[in-house]
Amino acid sequence: MEPAATLDNNYDLTLQDFPYTINWREDRCTRCGRCTAVCPVKAIEPTVHTRRVVRSEGGGPTPAVQRVTSQVVVQVQDIDRYCTGCGTCAMVCPTEAITPRYNSHHRFLFYKNKSGAPYRRGGRRNDPSPSTVDQLKFTRISMLTDPALDAGRHEFNIRTLLGRNLPPEKLPLRVKKGKLVKIEGTFIPPVREIFPIRIGGMSIGALSPHMWDGLAMAVAYLNEVEGLPVVMCTGEGGIPPSLLKSRFAKYFILQIASGYFGWDEIVHAIPEMKEDPAAIEIKYGQGAKPGDGGLLMAYKVLKLISEIRGVPQFVDLASPPTHQTKYSIEEAVAKMIQAMSMAWGFRVPVYPKISGTKTAQAVLNNLARNPYAAALCIDGEDGGTGAAYNVSMDKMGHPIASNIRDCYLDLVKQGKQNELPLIAAGGMGKNGNLAANTAAMIMLGASAVDIGKYIMQAAANCLGDEYNRCNLCNTGRCPRGITTQDPRLYRRLDPDMVAQRVVDVFRTANIELKKIFAPLGRSTELPIGMSDGLSVSNQAIAERLKISYAC
Amino acid sequence: MCRLSAITSNRYFSPIENILALETMKEGHDGSGLGLMLKNLGGEFEDLKDHPVLSGICSDNGLTMLDDYMKSRGFSVKHMWTPKIRPVPGIKKRGHYIAKAYAYPENYQDKTMAEKEDLLLRTRLELRAMGEADESIFVFSFYPDVLTLKEVGDPLEVAEFFGLDKNQLKAKIVLAQGRQNTNYAIYLYACHPFFMQGYGTMTNGENTAFVPIREFLTGRGNPGYMGYNSDSEVFAHILHYTCRTLGYPLTYYKDIITPLKSDEIDRRSDREALRLIKKSLRPLCIDGPNCVIGFIPDGSVFMVQDAKKLRPGAVGGVRGRYALMSEECGVNRAIPERNQSEDIYPMKYDMVIVTPNAEEITVWNQLQH
Numbered sequence: 001m002e003p004a005a006t007l008d009n010n011y012d013l014t015l016q017d018f019p020y021t022i023n024w025r026e027d028r029c030t031r032c033g034r035c036t037a038v039c040p041v042k043a044i045e046p047t048v049h050t051r052r053v054v055r056s057e058g059g060g061p062t063p064a065v066q067r068v069t070s071q072v073v074v075q076v077q078d079i080d081r082y083c084t085g086c087g088t089c090a091m092v093c094p095t096e097a098i099t100p101r102y103n104s105h106h107r108f109l110f111y112k113n114k115s116g117a118p119y120r121r122g123g124r125r126n127d128p129s130p131s132t133v134d135q136l137k138f139t140r141i142s143m144l145t146d147p148a149l150d151a152g153r154h155e156f157n158i159r160t161l162l163g164r165n166l167p168p169e170k171l172p173l174r175v176k177k178g179k180l181v182k183i184e185g186t187f188i189p190p191v192r193e194i195f196p197i198r199i200g201g202m203s204i205g206a207l208s209p210h211m212w213d214g215l216a217m218a219v220a221y222l223n224e225v226e227g228l229p230v231v232m233c234t235g236e237g238g239i240p241p242s243l244l245k246s247r248f249a250k251y252f253i254l255q256i257a258s259g260y261f262g263w264d265e266i267v268h269a270i271p272e273m274k275e276d277p278a279a280i281e282i283k284y285g286q287g288a289k290p291g292d293g294g295l296l297m298a299y300k301v302l303k304l305i306s307e308i309r310g311v312p313q314f315v316d317l318a319s320p321p322t323h324q325t326k327y328s329i330e331e332a333v334a335k336m337i338q339a340m341s342m343a344w345g346f347r348v349p350v351y352p353k354i355s356g357t358k359t360a361q362a363v364l365n366n367l368a369r370n371p372y373a374a375a376l377c378i379d380g381e382d383g384g385t386g387a388a389y390n391v392s393m394d395k396m397g398h399p400i401a402s403n404i405r406d407c408y409l410d411l412v413k414q415g416k417q418n419e420l421p422l423i424a425a426g427g428m429g430k431n432g433n434l435a436a437n438t439a440a441m442i443m444l445g446a447s448a449v450d451i452g453k454y455i456m457q458a459a460a461n462c463l464g465d466e467y468n469r470c471n472l473c474n475t476g477r478c479p480r481g482i483t484t485q486d487p488r489l490y491r492r493l494d495p496d497m498v499a500q501r502v503v504d505v506f507r508t509a510n511i512e513l514k515k516i517f518a519p520l521g522r523s524t525e526l527p528i529g530m531s532d533g534l535s536v537s538n539q540a541i542a543e544r545l546k547i548s549y550a551c
Numbered sequence: 552m553c554r555l556s557a558i559t560s561n562r563y564f565s566p567i568e569n570i571l572a573l574e575t576m577k578e579g580h581d582g583s584g585l586g587l588m589l590k591n592l593g594g595e596f597e598d599l600k601d602h603p604v605l606s607g608i609c610s611d612n613g614l615t616m617l618d619d620y621m622k623s624r625g626f627s628v629k630h631m632w633t634p635k636i637r638p639v640p641g642i643k644k645r646g647h648y649i650a651k652a653y654a655y656p657e658n659y660q661d662k663t664m665a666e667k668e669d670l671l672l673r674t675r676l677e678l679r680a681m682g683e684a685d686e687s688i689f690v691f692s693f694y695p696d697v698l699t700l701k702e703v704g705d706p707l708e709v710a711e712f713f714g715l716d717k718n719q720l721k722a723k724i725v726l727a728q729g730r731q732n733t734n735y736a737i738y739l740y741a742c743h744p745f746f747m748q749g750y751g752t753m754t755n756g757e758n759t760a761f762v763p764i765r766e767f768l769t770g771r772g773n774p775g776y777m778g779y780n781s782d783s784e785v786f787a788h789i790l791h792y793t794c795r796t797l798g799y800p801l802t803y804y805k806d807i808i809t810p811l812k813s814d815e816i817d818r819r820s821d822r823e824a825l826r827l828i829k830k831s832l833r834p835l836c837i838d839g840p841n842c843v844i845g846f847i848p849d850g851s852v853f854m855v856q857d858a859k860k861l862r863p864g865a866v867g868g869v870r871g872r873y874a875l876m877s878e879e880c881g882v883n884r885a886i887p888e889r890n891q892s893e894d895i896y897p898m899k900y901d902m903v904i905v906t907p908n909a910e911e912i913t914v915w916n917q918l919q920h
Contacts, residue, residue, distance in 0.1 A: 142759060149838075153861060157812070161830055168797055168831045169771075173824050178800050180824035191830055193813075301821075415770025418834050521759030523859060524810070525836040529763045 006434040013077050018105040019468055020085035022075040028097035031071050035089035035098050040477040043083035044073050044098075046265070069475045073098065079111045086463045086470035088479040091093030097225065102467055109390070118391060122473020122483060123392050124288060124384040124427065125454050130468035131382055131427050132401040132541055136383030136440040137229065139535040139550050142521035149523050151514035156523045158513050159229065160447045162279055163191030163349035163374045165419050166236075189374065192278055195222075195230045196526060197438055200379075200425050200450030201255045201281060205296045205317070206386035206473070208490035209546030211460055212461050214498025218459075219251045221499065222506050230506055231278040233450070236294045236319060238262015238308040241269055249274040255353075256340065257283035259319030261309040267343065276348050279374065280340045284332070287383025287400070287426035289392040293319030297387060298474045300485045329363060333370045341372050349374030356380040356398030356426060364407045368416050375421040375451065378403050382427025383539055384453035384464075386483055400426045401444060405545050408445020408529060417529060421447035429454030430466070434505070435512030443530045444545060458492060459501035510550050518551045553743065553755040554729040554863065555877040557844045558885055559852040561908040563593030566700075566720065569727035572874065572881040576729065584730030584737055585678070585709040587700040588692070588751050589722035590846055595632060596698065602629050602652040603671050606691045606699040607678075608739065609736040610646040613687030617678060624674060625656025628797065632720070633699070634713040642704040642712045650698045666696075668748045672775045679778075689739050691747040698722070703744040711869040723908070724846055728753045741780035744845075745787035748775065752790055753846030754783035755877055756862045759838050761785060767834035768792065786843050789835050794847055801847055804913050805829065805902040808837045809858035811917055819920060844875050850907030858899045866903045867894035873905045873912055 015021050019230065022044055035044050039479035049072050056063045075083055083100050089184065090099040112119040142148045149156075172186035205211045215232055222228040229251075238255035243249065244266065254277045257262055286292070291435045296305070296317040306313040307377035326332040332352070340350040353372040354363055360378055367373035380400025411417040424446035428437045430453075438449045454464035460482045463470040473483035481493035517523060520533045527533065536542050554576040556569040566587050574584075596604065605819040609617055610733050621628075630652040636644055659667055682688020691699035702709045706729045710716060728743040744753035758764070761782035763908045764810075768776040773796065776788050786808075793804045810829045816822050839857025842864040846852045854864050854875045866875045867889050874885035882894060897903045900917040 119686070124646070138761075142757065144610075149859070155812075163835070165830050165833070166827070171824075171827050171831055173827065175798065175800060178802075179821045180596065180799060180803065180828070181821065182823040182827065321748055410771055412766045415767070415772065417770065418767065418831065521757070522838050524838050525760075527763065528834070530760065532762045548561060 004153065013079060013111060015075060015077065016103065017104060017107045017111065018075070018077070018082050019103055020083040020100040021103050021106045022073070022083055022089070023101050024073045024100050025097045026070070027321055028095045029073065030095055030097075032094065034092040034094070034397055036073060038088050038092050040086065040088060040472055040475070040479045041081050042076070043081050044075055045248070046071055047074050059261055072240060077544070079114060082108065082112070083466070084470050084472060088471070091146050093519050097322070118389050118476055120387060121393070121468070121471040122324065122384070122386045122388070123393070123464040123468070123471035124430070124466065125382050125397070126466050126468045127394070131430055132399055133427065133437045133440050134200060134431050134433060135536050135538060135541065136534050136547070137536065137550065138516055138520060138533055139548070140533040141519045144470030149521060151518040152259060154518070156514045156517065157525060158196065158510055159193050160196040160421065160526050160528075161191050162194050162231075162421060162448065164189035164371065165191060167416070167419055187346065189372070190347050191550060192231070192349060192460070193229060194278070194448065195228050195506065195510070196442060196448040196513075197428075197434070197506065198230065198253070198423070198448055199232035199455055199482065201233035201235035201253075201283065201450055202386075202421070203237030203294070204239065204308060205237045205300055205485070206235060206483055208478070208481055208484050208493060209304060210490045210493040210495045211456070211498060214457070214459065214493070214495040216248075216501060217495060217499040218506075220248050221503055223251050226503065226507065228423040228506055228510060233281055236261055237296070237305070240308060245272045246272050249273055249277050251279050252277050253279045255281040255283050257319050258321065258323045260319065261317060261319070264310045265308065270343060274437050275342050276455040279349040279351065280344075282336050282350065282352045283342065284352050285357070285379065286385060287355045287379030287381055287397050289388035290355035290357065290396045291321055292388060292392055293321045295387045295474075297474060297476060300342055300487045302311070305485060326493060327498070329366050333373060335371065335420035337372050346372075351375035351377060353377035353425075355383075356400055356403045358398060360398070360407055361410050362404050364410060364420070368411065368414060368420055373420065375423055375447070376407065377423040377425060378407065380424070380426030382430055383425055394538065395529050397426075400424050400441070402544055404441060404446050405444045409546065412529070417445065421450045423450060425450035425452075429458075435509045435516060438509065439513055439516040440534060442528055443534050444528055445529045445531075447526070447528055455502060455505065458505050459498050553731045553877075554618050554881070555753050555755055555842065555844050555875075556729070556881050556885070557725065557753075557852060557875040558872070559724045559846075559850075559875070559905050559909045561723065561873040561910070563597075563721035563723055564725070565715065566725045566727060567643055567710055567715045568630060568885055569725045570715065571682040571880045572876060572884040573706045573727055573729040575880040575884045576878045578693040583707040584703045584742050585701070586728045586730065586742040586744050586753065587696040587718070587729065588726040588746060588753075589724070590696060590751065591723035591850060592696050592698055593721035593723065595630065595702055596652060596696070598695050599652045602654060603693055604698050604868050605649070605651045605653065605675075605693045606697075608645050608689040609647050609682070610687040610729070613682050614647050614649070615686055616681055620678060620681065621653065621865070625658065626653040626674075628652070629654050635714070635718065637712060637714050639704070639708045639712040639809065642702065642708060648713070672748055676774055676777070694746065697751070698744065699744070699746060701739050703737045703739070719724070720759060724850060724852060726751060726844060726846070731755075739779050740778055743781065743783055745781075745784045747791045748789055748795060749848030750787060750791040750794065750845065752787040754841050754843045756784045756840040756842065756857070758782040758785065758841060760836065764837070770798070785808070790845055790847070790902065801851060801853065801904065802902055802920070805855050805915070806831045807835050808855070809899070809917075810836055815904060815918060821920075838900045842877055852905045854897055854903045856897055856899060856901070861899065865894055865896055866905070868909070868910065868912070873907050873909050875903070875905070
C-alpha cells in the first residue's frame, strides 16, 4: 500500500484544470522580469530550478551528469491566482518567450468558489458562439426591380428618434388657408434626433478617468465636427460637474439607478446647466446581471469618484437590486418618469432600461399607455458589466433578438410602433459586426442600439472575450487601464487615442450602415421593422422572429 | 416596370384612349394585366351620380351570394352594366364582370356622406371576405361615380375582351395601368389602381418600405387598411389616411411620403407642422422608385415621384384635357394637339396637380411653400 505521505498533493490542481496555461520558452527568455512584474493576477512567478543534465564534451562520447541551476518562469497553481489569459505578459516580453494558451479542458468553475465565495468577474456572458443577431443576413437586395442606391453618392439619413412621438391623430394641427398650423399651448413630448448607435451606460467609477474622458471627448467631437449626433449614457454614478454645466451636456444621457449615486450633485447643478441632457435613463435592470444592482468595489472608490457620487472613499458601492421607492410597475412609471420629466420641465425624454426578460412586454404595455414614457431600452443577456456574479452573467437573462421582436410586434398590434422607440442592448458587435448587428436589430424593430463592451474592445483594446479572457474589470486591475482607478494602470491609456478610435468606430459604422441599407433600397428613413429584408438559415429562428428562412 | 396612363378631362371620353396610350408604352409592360378606374362617370351612369357603383367579378355562385347579401343589407339595384365579352385568345373569362349602381338602404338615405362612405367600405370588405377564399367574388370598388375593371392579359386585348372600343362606357377621369408583373401568379387584388372611399392611386416601381408602411397602416384601426396583395396598395391608403383621416390638404401627401430634410423644412412657412408630421408619420416615408398617379374625391388628379430614384413621369395637355403618363409617348398619343414644350416632368420636390374638370395644372414645389 502506498504511504499516505505521497498523497499530500491530492487536493492540488494541475495546470490542466486551469483555463489558460502559460507557454514559456526557456531558450528565448532573457529573464528580464517584465512578465512577472506586469501580470495583473500574479499567475506567474520567477523561481529557481535545479535540473539533472547529461552532457558530453570532447571528441568522443563522454556523457557526464551535471546539476544545472537556472531561473525560470512558472505558472502558479493557486485558483485565486489563475492565469486569465489576458496576455499582458506576451505584450511586454521583448523576445516572444511567453504566451498564455486557452485550455478547452479546463475545470475552472469546479474550483473557483474558495471559502464559499462565488466567482465574480467583469465582461459578458462566456459563450463564444454566434448570437442570433449575428446569424441574420440581409437578403432583400434591390437590383432590377428597384435600382439600388449608391452608398457613396446618395444622401442617407442614418438617424433615429429618441423620445415619445405623438400619434398622427393626436398632433395639435389645424388647417388654415390650405396649410397646417400648430395649435399653441399643447404639450408635445421632447424628441431627439440621434445616431442609432449609442454608447451605453458605463459609469465613471466603473471606467477609469482616461477611458471615460476619451469617450466623452469623442462624443463631443462626433457631434460638433463630424456631424454625427452620437449620444452617450453616463451609467449610474453621476457625471463630472464641469461637464454637466457645460454646453456639451446635451450629448449625454444621465442614468439614474437604484443607488441614486451622483444624483444629489446633479439635482443641485440643474439651475446652472446651460443645456438639457439628451435624455434620462432610469435603470431598472442590466442584461449582464438581471436582478442585481450595480456594484463598484471599494478599491475603485477614490477621491474623484467619491466626490462625483457623493459618498465616502473606499467603501463598496452596491446599488440595491431594485428601486427602493417603488412597489409596482405602475408607480415606477408614474413616479420616476414623471418626477424626472418634471425636473427638467418636461423638456427631456425619460425612459427606463430593463434587462431582457420574458416579462418585457408587460413593461412595454405599461409604458405604451403612459404619455410621458419616451422609450424602452432592453438589455439582452449578452450585455457586459464591470462586476457581477459569474452565474448571473452566464445563466441569467434573455436573448435580445426575440425580446425586441416580440415587443415591436406588440407595438405594431397597437399601432404604436412609431410612438415608443425600442433600444436594443447586449451583445451588439459581440463578434465585431457592429453595423450588421445594428441594422439587423433595426429591421427587427429597434430604433437604436447600445454598445458597451464593443467600444471598450475597439477603442481601448479591452482584452476580454467570451473565453473568459481577462474579465478582471471588477478587480480594479484592468491591464489596459480601462476599468481601474489605479493611476499606475490607467496612465497606460491615452484619452486622445481612445477618442480617436471611438471616432473611427462611429465613422466606420456610419459608412457600413449605408452599405447595408443601400442595396436594400432604403435611405430616407431608418428601415425600422423592415423585417422582409432579413433572412436566417435556421428554420426555428425564422419562425420565432417572423422573418424568412433562406438556405 | 408597370406603365401608367391617366387622363382627366372636362368632357366624357372612352377609356380606350388610355389603353391606346398604354400601347405606345408597350415596351414597359409585359401584358400581364390591365386595371382601369373611371371616375365622374358618363354614358349610362351619367344620371346615377349619387348612387354607389359596385365593381367586381363574380362566379355564378358568387353573384347569387352577392345579390342575396346586398338585398339583405337593404341595397336595391338601380342599374347594372356588364361588358359584352368578346372571346380573345389567352384571356380566360371569369364568370360575371359587373358594375351595379345601387340605391342606399332606406335607413341610410338621410345619413351624412361620411356615414354612407363607411357603410360602403364595410359592405365592400364583407363581400370581399365572403368570396376571397374560393375567389367567387372580387370587389374592387363600391362608391358613387367610380367604376373599376381589372383583368389579366395584354391591355389592348383586355380592352377588346371587354369591348371597350365599342361600348359607351365613358368618364371624365380614367386611370389605367398596364401591369408589368414580376410574378406570373397574378392575383386580381394585386392589380392597380387601388381605391378607398373616393381616393384612388396607381403606382409603378417597387416599394422597398412596404412592410413598415403596411404595419403602420394596419395599426390605424381602419378596417379598410387591409389587403396589400401589392406593395403599391399602401399608396392609396396613405392618400386616404392623409386627406380623409387626418384632414390634411392634398399637398401634404407629398410631404409625408417624401419628407424634406431638416434644413429644408426650416425654409417652409408651415415648418412647425412639418417637423411634427415628419416624426409622427415617419413610417410612411417611401424610398422609391415610385411614380404615383391618383385622384381625390373633388376630382383633382395628381402625380408625385419618390425623392431619390425617380420613375419617369410626364404631364401635358390643354385646358380641359390633361394626360398624366409614365412616358412622354403616352402623352403624345392621348393629347397630340398640345404644346409639347409645356410638358412637365415632375422632379423630386414636385407634385403636379390638375384641378377638377382639368381646368388648370399647377406644379406644387415642396421647397417653395
